[in-house]
Amino acid sequence: MPQFPSSVVIREVGLRDGLQSIQSILATQRKMDWIRDAYAAGQREIEVGSFVPARLLPQLADTAELVAYAKTLPGLMVSVLVPNLKGAERAIDAEADLLLVPLSASHAHSVANLRKTPDEVIAEVARIRAARDAAGSRTLIEGGIGTAFGCTLQGRVEPAEVLRCMQALLDAGADRVSIADTVGYAGPAAVRELFEQARKLAGEKFWCGHFHDTRGLALANVYAALETGVARFDATLAGIGGCPHAPGASGNASSEDLAFMLSSMNIPTGIDIPRLLTLRAKVAGWLAGETLHGTLWLAGLPKTFINSSTAATAA
Amino acid sequence: MPQFPSSVVIREVGLRDGLQSIQSILATQRKMDWIRDAYAAGQREIEVGSFVPARLLPQLADTAELVAYAKTLPGLMVSVLVPNLKGAERAIDAEADLLLVPLSASHAHSVANLRKTPDEVIAEVARIRAARDAAGSRTLIEGGIGTAFGCTLQGRVEPAEVLRCMQALLDAGADRVSIADTVGYAGPAAVRELFEQARKLAGEKFWCGHFHDTRGLALANVYAALETGVARFDATLAGIGGCPHAPGASGNASSEDLAFMLSSMNIPTGIDIPRLLTLRAKVAGWLAGETLHGTLWLAGLPKTFINSSTAATAA
Numbered sequence: 001m002p003q004f005p006s007s008v009v010i011r012e013v014g015l016r017d018g019l020q021s022i023q024s025i026l027a028t029q030r031k032m033d034w035i036r037d038a039y040a041a042g043q044r045e046i047e048v049g050s051f052v053p054a055r056l057l058p059q060l061a062d063t064a065e066l067v068a069y070a071k072t073l074p075g076l077m078v079s080v081l082v083p084n085l086k087g088a089e090r091a092i093d094a095e096a097d098l099l100l101v102p103l104s105a106s107h108a109h110s111v112a113n114l115r116k117t118p119d120e121v122i123a124e125v126a127r128i129r130a131a132r133d134a135a136g137s138r139t140l141i142e143g144g145i146g147t148a149f150g151c152t153l154q155g156r157v158e159p160a161e162v163l164r165c166m167q168a169l170l171d172a173g174a175d176r177v178s179i180a181d182t183v184g185y186a187g188p189a190a191v192r193e194l195f196e197q198a199r200k201l202a203g204e205k206f207w208c209g210h211f212h213d214t215r216g217l218a219l220a221n222v223y224a225a226l227e228t229g230v231a232r233f234d235a236t237l238a239g240i241g242g243c244p245h246a247p248g249a250s251g252n253a254s255s256e257d258l259a260f261m262l263s264s265m266n267i268p269t270g271i272d273i274p275r276l277l278t279l280r281a282k283v284a285g286w287l288a289g290e291t292l293h294g295t296l297w298l299a300g301l302p303k304t305f306i307n308s309s310t311a312a313t314a315a
Numbered sequence: 316m317p318q319f320p321s322s323v324v325i326r327e328v329g330l331r332d333g334l335q336s337i338q339s340i341l342a343t344q345r346k347m348d349w350i351r352d353a354y355a356a357g358q359r360e361i362e363v364g365s366f367v368p369a370r371l372l373p374q375l376a377d378t379a380e381l382v383a384y385a386k387t388l389p390g391l392m393v394s395v396l397v398p399n400l401k402g403a404e405r406a407i408d409a410e411a412d413l414l415l416v417p418l419s420a421s422h423a424h425s426v427a428n429l430r431k432t433p434d435e436v437i438a439e440v441a442r443i444r445a446a447r448d449a450a451g452s453r454t455l456i457e458g459g460i461g462t463a464f465g466c467t468l469q470g471r472v473e474p475a476e477v478l479r480c481m482q483a484l485l486d487a488g489a490d491r492v493s494i495a496d497t498v499g500y501a502g503p504a505a506v507r508e509l510f511e512q513a514r515k516l517a518g519e520k521f522w523c524g525h526f527h528d529t530r531g532l533a534l535a536n537v538y539a540a541l542e543t544g545v546a547r548f549d550a551t552l553a554g555i556g557g558c559p560h561a562p563g564a565s566g567n568a569s570s571e572d573l574a575f576m577l578s579s580m581n582i583p584t585g586i587d588i589p590r591l592l593t594l595r596a597k598v599a600g601w602l603a604g605e606t607l608h609g610t611l612w613l614a615g616l617p618k619t620f621i622n623s624s625t626a627a628t629a630a
Contacts, residue, residue, distance in 0.1 A: 004504070150618065152617075155618040155619050186579070187575075187576055187579025187580050188538045188576070188580065189319070190579065190580075214610065214614045215610050215611050215614050216572040216575075216576075216610035217572075217575075217576055217579070219531060219534070220534040220538045223538055223539060224538060250610045250613075250614070254531070257531040260502075260530055260532075261531075263502075264502025264504070264505065265502050265503065265504035294531065295528065296530050296531065298565075299529045299530050302470075302498070302499075302530070303465065303466075303467055304471050
């Protein structure tokens with residue numbers, strides 16, 4: 001049997017990757033309720049929003065407020081996404097625990113979506129690192145490499161280019177690096193191969209895997225990544241979010257299904273799944289009319305399920 | 316990297332496990348069209364029905380006709396499910412290539428659903444073997460061990476009991492043995508562990524894995540099984556079928572999503588995925604109003620997809 005990690009963190013990114021992809025705008029109070037309940041269910045890392053101009057993503061305009069609220073919850077690691085130095089400065093001011101800078105390994109996708117080449121993003125990360133250090137801030141910097149398994153514009157993305165970007169991000173001062181299958185092109189064999197190489201390159205700085213379920217492979221891909229020892233995965237409650245290129249297609253890995261898979265493997269996540277399912281029902285009510293995903297909420301937990309979470313006492 | 320099988324067979328069980336679980340009764344001619352198109356798309360093993368009394372499963376009353384039709388397609392391995400000796404005699408008369416006898420490793424589930432204990436099913440397999448040999452028939456006998464990862468009635472099912480049943484089936488004369496997660500309780504770590512042991516016990520006679528997607532883990536489970544060298548999986552087009560205990564929940568592993576996963580891993584299946592998606596659209600039209608599953612049909616194939624199937628020339 002492979003060596004699986006002794007525990008796994010599911011980083012909840014529904015409030016960012018999920019909410020930015022759907023029409024509904026959730027009120028700030030409801031987002032706070034979501035964060036509070038996710039925390040009570042045992043989640044200890046949450047990406048609460050994105051420091052982008054409000055005119056681009058009005059859904060996420062309240063990110064500073066959410067960071068401030070989330071930081072009142074003891075032991076919660078509060079992340080935000082930032083597209084550039086300006087966003088990073090806001091994250092540093094807000095004292096976010098971690099800021100994630102997205103980089104697209106696909107040159108075509110990078111220019112089309114970020115309006116920068118990968119190397120320009122890497123140069124921006126170096127400026128962010130300098131700003132962080134100058135501010136005496138403890139905010140961690142994560143470089144998240146997207147379209148790592150291909151993209152809808154240029155098609156194939158070479159693993160060597162992903163690894164080159166990863167090394168360059170580390171050289172530029174990123175504290176953490178991650179890999180994302182932004183458009184749901186990855187299969188488990190490719191994941192295993194790339195993640196093994198990434199672990200060799202970045203060691204413990206290789207931080208997180210982010211899989212979309214666009215073609216149903218998110219959990220198989222997580223499983224393949226687990227076999228390489230990676231112990232942190234992004235996911236969204238009810239699998240919200242997803243692929244703008246495939247309307248109606250499945251979104252992110254669903255947090256509750258992923259928690260169930262890990263529970264079935266006896267890998268602790270700290271998550272109380274019944275509580276997370278209760279939160280899912282609440283969020284589903286708030287997002288009425290949106291396409292939600294995941295399967296566990298409908299089938300229910302198996303009779304053999306043992307709730308090993310200590311969240312009830314920890315929260 | 317693990318050693319994956321050099322090729323994989325997706326056995327289509329939609330005409331049996333799928334159609335028996337849903338309300339619609341498909342006309343015999345449409346079932347024949349389905350078999351013809353699946354064959355044209357490269358599928359070479361199809362379970363066409365079940366020899367059970369028509370009053371119990373009117374959906375499958377035309378199984379003998381379907382076997383006769385399917386056997387006109389060169390190189391197609393035609394399977395049927397049989398619950399007992401009487402059904403097996405019909406399968407042998409019809410010259411099916413393989414008959415599958417289901418056994419439930421859960422004693423409670425076995426008594427409730429098959430009205431026999433596991434040991435009584437094993438004794439029936441011995442009688443089926445004797446009848447097959449007496450008839451000079453070449454129909455293969457497969458013992459399919461269901462509820463192998465737990466069941467909705469008794470909860471936990473011990474792997475040791477699954478392996479005991481497997482050995483007993485082989486001793487009783489089964490040519491092949493298989494494992495099924497009938498109710499969607501399996502996770503990939505348990506799959507890997509049990510499949511490794513089953514391979515050790517039965518070698519090449521360990522024939523097939525059958526996973527339901529009730530809790531979203533079917534493809535992760537297939538991936539874990541692939542790592543043990545198992546090279547044949549049941550699946551249903553559009554994931555039809557599923558779990559009577561969880562109405563609306565996901566059904567079987569979907570044939571087209573599974574074919575895509577294997578294609579992403581460069582494991583040949585002989586299946587022409589675009590053709591299979593065309594057939595899916597046709598069957599979805601026939602089954603209007605039924606809940607269908609799968610993700611690939613909605614998202615479409617990635618830009619990086621290469622159709623390596625030789626089905627177009629083989630068909």
